[in-house]
Amino acid sequence: MDGVEDELPLEQLSDIKAKSIAEWIANERVRRSIVRHFRQFLMTYVDEHGASVYGQRIRNLGENNSESLEVSYLHLALSKPILAYFLTNSPTAMLAIFDEVALNAILVYYPSYERIHSEVHVRITDLPLSSSLRDLRRSNLNNLVRVSGVVTRRTGVFPQLKEVKISYCPNCEGKGPFSVNSEQTVYRNYQKMTLQESPGSVPPGRLPRHREVILLWDLIDMAKPGEEIEITGIYRNNFDASLNSKNGFPVFSTIIEANHVNKKEDQFAAFRLTEEDEKEIRALARDDRIRKRIIKSIAPSIFGHEDIKTALALSLFSGVSKDINRNTVSAAHQRPPPR
Structure with a gap:
């Protein structure tokens, strides 16, 4: 009961008492409330036949040893609209909470799941608003966006540093420099690809624009050059030293950190015959x-x-x-x- 008393009621979550949504979500009472309501959404949301939608997906996740749980934005907006609003405006903080809840949910069915994967990643599908690559602006920064285009280039897969602990030496109390223990350092799969506007979507007389897309974890190799795909991800700014040296003042490049990748051909593959x-x-x-x-x-x-x-x-x-x-x-x- 003490944990419930420390949470905010669902109707009070929309009364944001902070400078930004990210600061509001960082509040411990707000975070606990989000955790409880998202867990409730995963366990109680049913389809038109009364069958649990995400309970079955979580069980399939453990059976197939996968690490991605697809969650429909439309389902979330229908059941918990305030969580959907927070998700589009502060996706980094919300997805971190969603991943934690999803991992705890799968551990209920498969207690040994962490021996295979240390994390579960919630993938957002069916985001209603779609933007073109040339329409992305400052107002879209750090928001959840959905764009489509053709893959023109893809790099290899690299290990990206995810977690490293830097401390002082307890013997000499020195603060470094220290060598990194590569065996105990936590890495994640990293891949970059270039997404270009589809030929049919480019205005007459204009050159197609492109954006760099970052693929992490199990999203690597989800698409290859020449394929037309749809990306749902976080639109971020990234420091670019070459732009700064060229312009002489701080200029940032932009990237899209992918959360979900959907091939256009998969939309037909998902069609089921009656x-x-x-x-x-x-x-x-x-x-x-x-x-x-x-x-x-x-x-x-x-x-x-x-x-x-x-x-x-x-x-x-x-x-x-x-x-x-x-x-x-x-x-x-x-x-x-x-x-």
Whole structure:
């Protein structure tokens, strides 16, 4: 009961008594209230059928040894709107709290989970407001944003220093310099990629703009150059020595620290067929004229060109793997025999 008394009621969280939302969240009573209400959201939010949404996701997280828990912003805004408001305006502090709550929630089902992963990362999906890369301004700094574009460049994966303890020597009371123990230092996976505006979104006569995106933990290698993706992350400023030397006064570059990466093609992969759709597909598969019907359905307004339409149909459906001398060869890598 003492812990509950030290928390603020949910209706009082919106009465911000600090200079900024970040300072308000740093208040211990406010933080405890956020922890309790987000835990309650994860455990009690249900879908239209009355089934727990995030209880099942947390169990799947432990079964698959994953470290990312996807949370829909729309669900959070519907159930706990004040938490959603804090999240968009102070995402760094809120995500740190969400990660802590998610880890404690999964430890209830899997007490040994920390032997595999020391942290769980809450990934925010379905952020309603989308911005273009050229529309990001000072007002978006340190806020949660959603942008889309094409990956043009990607670096390798590097270990980034996450936690190192620097203290004084108890024997001589010296304060350094000390050498870093690389074995006991905590690192995290780090990767940088360049996101450029999609060709169709660039205004006429303008050059496409780009932003650097930072990928951490299990988000590395989520996208490769040439893919069109959607990024939900924190828009930050970053000190750039080259800009300062060029301009002669403090100028900061900007980056996006990714929280969630979604490929545009994954939006179609997430589509689920209904039972009626499966019945119709199986009925079409039994049709003797299915090959001709598929070819005729390609560009029906263009007469003729049967060879081109056949080639398009075959490229859409691809083929099956062939077992040649016990070596499985993909249909995409087969070559016709020499004539």
